[in-house]
Amino acid sequence: MAQITYKDAGVNISANTRWVTAIASAMKSTYGPRVVADRHGGFAGLFRLDYDEQLFRRNYAKPVLVACTDGVGTKVLIALEMKKLDTIGIDLVAMNVNDLITVGAEPLLFLDYLAVSKLDPQRLRDVVEGIAAGCRESGCALLGGETAEMPDMYQPGELDLAGFSVGVVEHGKAIDGSRVNRDDVIIGLPSSGVHSNGYSLVRKVIAESGVKLTDYCDGLGETLGEAVLRPTRIYVRQVQHVLNAYKRIQVVTGMAHVTGGGLKENIARILPANCDAILKKKSWFIPPIFDFLANHGIRTAEMYKVFNMGVGFVLIVRPRFANSVMRRLEEIGESPVQMGVVKRGAQKVVIR
Amino acid sequence: MAQITYKDAGVNISANTRWVTAIASAMKSTYGPRVVADRHGGFAGLFRLDYDEQLFRRNYAKPVLVACTDGVGTKVLIALEMKKLDTIGIDLVAMNVNDLITVGAEPLLFLDYLAVSKLDPQRLRDVVEGIAAGCRESGCALLGGETAEMPDMYQPGELDLAGFSVGVVEHGKAIDGSRVNRDDVIIGLPSSGVHSNGYSLVRKVIAESGVKLTDYCDGLGETLGEAVLRPTRIYVRQVQHVLNAYKRIQVVTGMAHVTGGGLKENIARILPANCDAILKKKSWFIPPIFDFLANHGIRTAEMYKVFNMGVGFVLIVRPRFANSVMRRLEEIGESPVQMGVVKRGAQKVVIR
Numbered sequence: 001m002a003q004i005t006y007k008d009a010g011v012n013i014s015a016n017t018r019w020v021t022a023i024a025s026a027m028k029s030t031y032g033p034r035v036v037a038d039r040h041g042g043f044a045g046l047f048r049l050d051y052d053e054q055l056f057r058r059n060y061a062k063p064v065l066v067a068c069t070d071g072v073g074t075k076v077l078i079a080l081e082m083k084k085l086d087t088i089g090i091d092l093v094a095m096n097v098n099d100l101i102t103v104g105a106e107p108l109l110f111l112d113y114l115a116v117s118k119l120d121p122q123r124l125r126d127v128v129e130g131i132a133a134g135c136r137e138s139g140c141a142l143l144g145g146e147t148a149e150m151p152d153m154y155q156p157g158e159l160d161l162a163g164f165s166v167g168v169v170e171h172g173k174a175i176d177g178s179r180v181n182r183d184d185v186i187i188g189l190p191s192s193g194v195h196s197n198g199y200s201l202v203r204k205v206i207a208e209s210g211v212k213l214t215d216y217c218d219g220l221g222e223t224l225g226e227a228v229l230r231p232t233r234i235y236v237r238q239v240q241h242v243l244n245a246y247k248r249i250q251v252v253t254g255m256a257h258v259t260g261g262g263l264k265e266n267i268a269r270i271l272p273a274n275c276d277a278i279l280k281k282k283s284w285f286i287p288p289i290f291d292f293l294a295n296h297g298i299r300t301a302e303m304y305k306v307f308n309m310g311v312g313f314v315l316i317v318r319p320r321f322a323n324s325v326m327r328r329l330e331e332i333g334e335s336p337v338q339m340g341v342v343k344r345g346a347q348k349v350v351i352r
Numbered sequence: 353m354a355q356i357t358y359k360d361a362g363v364n365i366s367a368n369t370r371w372v373t374a375i376a377s378a379m380k381s382t383y384g385p386r387v388v389a390d391r392h393g394g395f396a397g398l399f400r401l402d403y404d405e406q407l408f409r410r411n412y413a414k415p416v417l418v419a420c421t422d423g424v425g426t427k428v429l430i431a432l433e434m435k436k437l438d439t440i441g442i443d444l445v446a447m448n449v450n451d452l453i454t455v456g457a458e459p460l461l462f463l464d465y466l467a468v469s470k471l472d473p474q475r476l477r478d479v480v481e482g483i484a485a486g487c488r489e490s491g492c493a494l495l496g497g498e499t500a501e502m503p504d505m506y507q508p509g510e511l512d513l514a515g516f517s518v519g520v521v522e523h524g525k526a527i528d529g530s531r532v533n534r535d536d537v538i539i540g541l542p543s544s545g546v547h548s549n550g551y552s553l554v555r556k557v558i559a560e561s562g563v564k565l566t567d568y569c570d571g572l573g574e575t576l577g578e579a580v581l582r583p584t585r586i587y588v589r590q591v592q593h594v595l596n597a598y599k600r601i602q603v604v605t606g607m608a609h610v611t612g613g614g615l616k617e618n619i620a621r622i623l624p625a626n627c628d629a630i631l632k633k634k635s636w637f638i639p640p641i642f643d644f645l646a647n648h649g650i651r652t653a654e655m656y657k658v659f660n661m662g663v664g665f666v667l668i669v670r671p672r673f674a675n676s677v678m679r680r681l682e683e684i685g686e687s688p689v690q691m692g693v694v695k696r697g698a699q700k701v702v703i704r
Contacts, residue, residue, distance in 0.1 A: 003654075004553065043609055044451050047417040047418075064388055064400050065400075066397065103398065111419055111420070111421040113516075146421045148423045150425060153428075160467055160502075302358065
C-alpha cells in the first residue's frame with residue numbers, strides 16, 4: 001500500500017518551523033520592556049502588566065483589559081491582485097487598535113492569524129512586516145500569531161487574515177459614551193480613503209466600471225489600485241495625545257471608529273437615548289475615491305451607510321474644550337474638523 | 353446607470369446586526385463578575401483584572417498577560433461535511449486555552465473570528481454555542497468576536513474560524529521548562545483522538561481509503577466521522593487543580609500541549625539543552641482512530657510526527673511528587689499515565 005505523508009497532503013512542518021524563525025525579527029521590532037523574554041517554547045506570548053511597578057501602578061490602579069478582533073475583509077483580494085502585500089498588515093492592526101482606543105484604552109499587544117493555501121515565505125513576510133509596522137505605530141507588541149496552511153480550504157495564492165488586540169484602561173475611566181450630552185462638539189479625524197470596510201461593494205463597482213486597478217485616474221491623481229489599497233489610518237497617537245493632555249477632567253465623552261455602517265451607525269452606537277448627532281456635510285473633505293464610487297453606480301444614501309466618507313475616527317468632546325482639543329490635534333500634525341454637535345433627540349445621526 | 357448596493361455585493365448589514373444580537377446570549381453565558389457590563393457600543397470587550405481587589409491582588413501581585421491564537425485547521429471541513437457544527441467551537445477554544453495553560457496561566461477571556469461566504473445564522477449559532485461551551489469549561493469569558501461575510505473569498509457553505517485567548521500568570525511563577533531536570537517524571541493526559549491537528553493528512557487518508565464518514569467501523573466502535581470529529585479535550589481544570597494543590601513549591605517544571613509536530617516536537621520545546629525525554633511506548637493507550645490511520649497508509653514514524661497518538665497534554669513534575677500529582681488528577685476523574693522520565697541528553701525526545 002502506498003504510504004501517505006503530511007507533506008503529500010500539502011503541509012510541510014519544517015517549512016513552517018523555518019517560517020516561524022523568519023518572522024521572529026519582525027516581531028522583536030515591536031517589543032518594549034514589558035514583553036517577557038521568550039524562554040518558553042512559544043506556546044503563548046507573555047506580557048508584563050507592571051513593567052515598572054511604581055510608574056505603571058500609578059497609571060492603572062484597577063486595570064481593565066480591553067480586547068477586540070477584526071479582519072480586513074476582501075480588501076486582501078485587491079492587495080493580492082496588485083501583488084502588493086506590504087500594507088494590508090497595517091490595515092489589520094488599524095482595524096483592531098482603532099476599536100480598542102474608542103474606550104480610551106492603551107493598546108498593549110497584538111496577535112495575527114494568517115490562513116493560506118501554501119506557505120509562501122516571501123509574500124507572507126511582506127504581510128507580517130506590515131503588521132509589525134502597524135504595531136510599532138500603535139505602540140503595541142506583536143506577541144504571537146498563527147499561520148495556518150490549509151491547501152484544501154484556500155485556493156493557491158489565496159490569503160485571509162484576522163487580528164486580535166488587547167489594551168488596558170483604568171476602571172472608571174473607560175469612555176463609553178454615557179456622558180455624551182447636549183452641545184458636545186463632534187470632531188472628525190480624516191480617513192485616508194475607504195480604509196478596510198465595504199470592499200465587496202468596492203470590488204463589484206470596480207468590476208462593473210471596466211476601469212482596471214492599474215489605470216491612472218485623473219480624478220484620483222493616482223491609479224485606481226493605489227487609491228483603494230491605501231492603508232487604513234491608525235489613530236492611536238492622536239487619541240492618546242488628547243487623553244494625556246486632560247488627566248484630571250474627562251473632556252472626551254465618546255469616541256467612535258467609523259467602520260462598516262458608516263458615520264451614522266457608528267456614531268449612533270455611542271449616543272445616549274435622548275441625544276442626536278447633527279453633522280454638517282460641508283464641514284469635512286470627502287476623498288475623490290468616494291466620488292469615483294458614486295459616479296460608478298453607488299447611491300449617495302448607500303455610500304453613507306457603508307463607507308466612512310472621509311472621516312475615519314470621531315471624538316465627542318465637551319464644548320468648552322473643543323477648540324483646545326482641536327489645537328492639541330493640530331500640534332501633532334493632525335487635521336481635525338469640527339463636523340457637528342450633539343442635540344436633544346432620539347439617538348439618531350442626522351447629516352445635513 | 354444601474355445602482356449597486358452593498359446587498360447586491362452579497363453583504364447584508366442589517367442581517368449582521370441581527371446576528372450580533374442573536375449570539376449575545378451565548379456570550380453572556382460565559383460572563384463572570386469580572387466582565388464589565390457592556391454600556392459601550394461594542395467596539396471592544398472589557399474585562400476587569402481586579403474584580404475583587406483584595407483577593408485578586410493577593411493572587412497576582414505582578415500580573416503577566418499571556419496571549420495566544422490558533423485555529424482548527426481543516427477539521428472544520430469534516431464538520432461541514434457531516435453537517436455537525438456544534439463541537440468545532442469546543443476545538444477552537446481547546447486549541448487556544450491548552451496553549452495558554454502550558455505556562456501556568458489562568459485563562460481569562462476569549463474572542464473568535466469567523467469567516468464565511470454568507471451569514472447562515474442557524475449554522476453559525478451552533479458554532480458559537482460550541483465556543484461558549486468551551487469557554488465555560490475553561491472558565492474564560494467570550495468577550496467578543498467578528499463574523500466576516502466575504503462572498504468572494506469563501507465558497508457558499510465554507511467557513512474558517514480562528515480564536516484568540518488571554519490569560520494571566522504571576523510574574524516569576526510562569527512555568528517555562530527552564531527548571532526541568534534529570535529524573536523529573538513525565539505525566540501524560542489522554543487525548544480524545546486526533547484533536548485538531550493533522551486534518552489535511554487525515555482527510556487525504558480517508559479520501560483514499562474509500563471509507564465514508566457515515567460508515568460504522570467495528571474497530572472504532574462508531575462511525576468514522578464521529579471518531580475524527582470528536583472534540584479536542586480541554587485540560588484547564590486538570591492543570592489548575594494540580595497547580596492549586598502546590599502553591600508554595602513548584603512541583604510542575606514544564607507543560608506541553610501536544611499539537612502539530614506530535615509528542616516529539618512539542619515536548620522538545622520545553623526541554624533544557626542538556627536533557628532528553630525518554631517515553632515508554634507501551635505506557636499509554638493509543639485510541640483506535642490512530643490504528644485506522646496507520647492501516648490506511650500513514651507510516652508509524654510519520655504518525656508520531658503529526659499526531660498526539662493518544663496523549664493530548666504533558667506535565668513534567670518533580671520525581672518526589674509524581675505519585676501525588678497522579679492522585680490529584682485521578683481524584684477529579686482524569687486518567688493520567690506516567691509515560692516517561694527526563695534523562696541527561698541533548699534536548700531529544702526518545703520513544704522506546
